[in-house]
Amino acid sequence: DAKTTQPTSMDCAEGRAANLPCNHSTISGNEYVYWYRQIHSQGPQYIIHGLKNNETNEMASLIITEDRKSSTLILPHATLRDTAVYYCIVRVAGSTYTGTASKLTFGTGTRLQVTL
Amino acid sequence: DAGITQSPRHKVTETGTPVTLRCHQTENHRYMYWYRQDPGHGLRLIHYSYGVKDTDKGEVSDGYSVSRSKTEDFLLTLESATSSQTSVYFCAIHGGMNTEAFFGQGTRLTVV
Numbered sequence: 001d002a003k004t005t006q007p008t009s010m011d012c013a014e015g016r017a018a019n020l021p022c023n024h025s026t027i028s029g030n031e032y033v034y035w036y037r038q039i040h041s042q043g044p045q046y047i048i049h050g051l052k053n054n055e056t057n058e059m060a061s062l063i064i065t066e067d068r069k070s071s072t073l074i075l076p077h078a079t080l081r082d083t084a085v086y087y088c089i090v091r092v093a094g095s096t097y098t099g100t101a102s103k104l105t106f107g108t109g110t111r112l113q114v115t116l
Numbered sequence: 117d118a119g120i121t122q123s124p125r126h127k128v129t130e131t132g133t134p135v136t137l138r139c140h141q142t143e144n145h146r147y148m149y150w151y152r153q154d155p156g157h158g159l160r161l162i163h164y165s166y167g168v169k170d171t172d173k174g175e176v177s178d179g180y181s182v183s184r185s186k187t188e189d190f191l192l193t194l195e196s197a198t199s200s201q202t203s204v205y206f207c208a209i210h211g212g213m214n215t216e217a218f219f220g221q222g223t224r225l226t227v228v
Contacts, residue, residue, distance in 0.1 A: 041222065042222070043208075044159065044219050046216035049216065087158070098167070102166040102210075104164065104208065104210060105174075105175070106151075108157070
């Protein structure tokens with residue numbers, strides 16, 4: 001899997017958009033970009049994923065650059081409840097895998113603090 | 117919510133004793149994972165499974181073993197618990213590489 005690089009921490013004012021960057025300069029053409037977040041000590045929660053095109057769901061938007069070497073997760077109107085650690089990971093596309101290809105590893109993520 | 121349950125949720129044990137944590141799923145997902153998380157750290161992969169009886173080591177597997185004799189259960193065993201294994205342990209399940217992973221609520225293990 002391609003390695004990702006994220007800032008250690010970020011701040012955002014409540015009500016403003018939170019833009020969380022992720023660098024994945026060694027990404028392969030068949031690798032998806034996934035975002036998860038972990039609120040306090042809960043289990044991580046899936047947010048969104050994409051391959052090439054920008055994606056949007058009820059939680060967030062994912063913007064992937066044309067060269068796919070970086071992406072940005074956008075929380076359009078951050079609230080205090082969005083304070084969490086956000087993880088960006090890349091995963092090879094496909095339906096089934098065996099062995100080391102099925103590993104799912106996380107980096108250290110970005111700690112987003114939303115303030116009043 | 118995905119059907120994934122970790123047990124126990126909390127455990128205190130003494131150094132040198134064996135401990136088994138259980139991850140149970142009702143989603144029939146093929147892939148299962150055990151992670152540990154320590155203060156100030158991200159999730160570190162201990163072991164993972166890509167099918168019944170198919171398991172492999174993650175990045176921090178020393179001192180841990182796993183077993184998966186049926187699809188729904190993935191057991192993590194600390195053969196002889198040490199204080200360095202005090203941590204929060206998370207289990208995750210994954211149905212396929214183009215889908216999202218779901219995580220359990222975590223097990224807080226304290227080794228005294």
